[in-house]
Amino acid sequence: KNEVEQSPQNLTAQEGEFITINCSYSVGISALHWLQQHPGGGIVSLFMLSSGKKKHGRLIATINIQEKHSSLHITASHPRDSAVYICAVPRNGGGADGLTFGKGTHLIIQP
Amino acid sequence: GAGVSQTPSNKVTEKGKYVELRCDPISGHTALYWYRQSLGQGPEFLIYFQGTGAADDSGLPNDRFFAVRPEGSVSTLKIQRTERGDSAVYLCASSLVASDGHRFFGPGTRLTVL
Numbered sequence: 001k002n003e004v005e006q007s008p009q010n011l012t013a014q015e016g017e018f019i020t021i022n023c024s025y026s027v028g029i030s031a032l033h034w035l036q037q038h039p040g041g042g043i044v045s046l047f048m049l050s051s052g053k054k055k056h057g058r059l060i061a062t063i064n065i066q067e068k069h070s071s072l073h074i075t076a077s078h079p080r081d082s083a084v085y086i087c088a089v090p091r092n093g094g095g096a097d098g099l100t101f102g103k104g105t106h107l108i109i110q111p
Numbered sequence: 112g113a114g115v116s117q118t119p120s121n122k123v124t125e126k127g128k129y130v131e132l133r134c135d136p137i138s139g140h141t142a143l144y145w146y147r148q149s150l151g152q153g154p155e156f157l158i159y160f161q162g163t164g165a166a167d168d169s170g171l172p173n174d175r176f177f178a179v180r181p182e183g184s185v186s187t188l189k190i191q192r193t194e195r196g197d198s199a200v201y202l203c204a205s206s207l208v209a210s211d212g213h214r215f216f217g218p219g220t221r222l223t224v225l
Contacts, residue, residue, distance in 0.1 A: 031212050043154070043202065043216040086153055091167075098144050098167060099214070101153035 002027040002089050006102035014110055019074040021105045023087030026068065033088040033099060034061050034072050043086070046072070077109045113137070115217035117203050123223045124193055132188040132220045136205030143186050144214065145178055146202040154202055160186060193224045 003026040013019060023032070031050040037043045047054050047061040049070070054061050058077075063070040074081055084104040090097035116135045124130050136143050142161055146154035156170040160180045168178070175193075180186040190197055200219040206212065 033212075033214065035216075042218040043204075045214055045216070048212050048214075088153075091156060096142065096159075096161070096166070096212075098146075098156035098159045098170060099154075100156065101146075103153050 001091055002029065002093065002100045004087055004089055004100055004102040006087050006105055008105060009103065010106045010108075012108045012110065013077055015078060017077050017109075019077050019081070019107065019109075021072045021085050021087075021107070023070045023072070023102055024068055025070075025087075025089045025100075027089075027093050028065070028068070029089045029093045031090070032063055032070050034070070035086040035088060035101075037084045037086060037104070039083075046085075074107075079109045079111050082108050115203055115205050115215050117201075117217040117220050119220060120218065121221045121223075123225065125225050126193060126195060128193050128224075130190050130193055130222065132190075132201050132222070134186045134188070134203030134205075134217060136184060136186070136203070137207075137215055138184075140205035140207050140215070141183070142206040142208065143180060144204045144206075145186070145188050146204065148200045148202055148219070150199075157188070157201075190222075193222075195224050198222055198224045 005024045034047040058075045060073040086104045087102040088099040091100045118133045144159045145157040148154040158168045158178050163183045175191045178188045202219045203217040204214045
């Protein structure tokens with residue numbers, strides 16, 4: 001079964017700072033998911049990526065399949081980016097599998 | 112509706128009671144997943160349906176937990192003889208086809224067992 005490690009667990013930064021959240025996993029995968037969860041809120045899918053890099057607005061996700069590592073970056077961070085960011089991978093590596101989740105990174109952006 | 116819906120949004124029950132939690136996936140989505148999220152933790156996989164059948168139920172913690180999806184759309188997660196440790200947010204997600212990978216999550220049902 002896949003295991004997921006995320007770092008940091010908690011991150012507090014000032015508005016405008018560049019943010020990086022890291023994720024590593026143990027078993028080769030078809031794709032990795034980055035998700036966002038606001039306090040008391042549901043989970044929103046940000047990215048699903050299997051190689052290289054994806055960008056959506058101020059969010060950038062990269063993955064290195066060989067090293068089993070992914071990063072989520074936020075440029076020009078804003079207080080509304082404050083949330084828990086979760087990395088998830090297929091439990092057994094395949095695209096149809098249920099996901100194994102990291103413990104999440106609790107991000108706070110201060111104005 | 113356009114998204115995954117779950118009912119009820121909150122459920123409070125007493126230890127030993129039976130509960131049912133419902134998930135309505137996005138119309139046409141063939142894959143459906145149930146997860147459980149305890150306070151301060153990431154979600155944990157429970158069960159995955161492809162159509163009407165459970166493709167992987169290895170995440171169900173014990174035989175008190177059971178889930179069905181009789182017509183391949185709505186799913187019900189059933190918990191018998193609830194225990195205080197079952198208290199968590201139960202999340203449902205769906206995917207158009209399993210291999211597509213893109214998951215859409217419901218808002219969750221917060222279950223509290225007193």
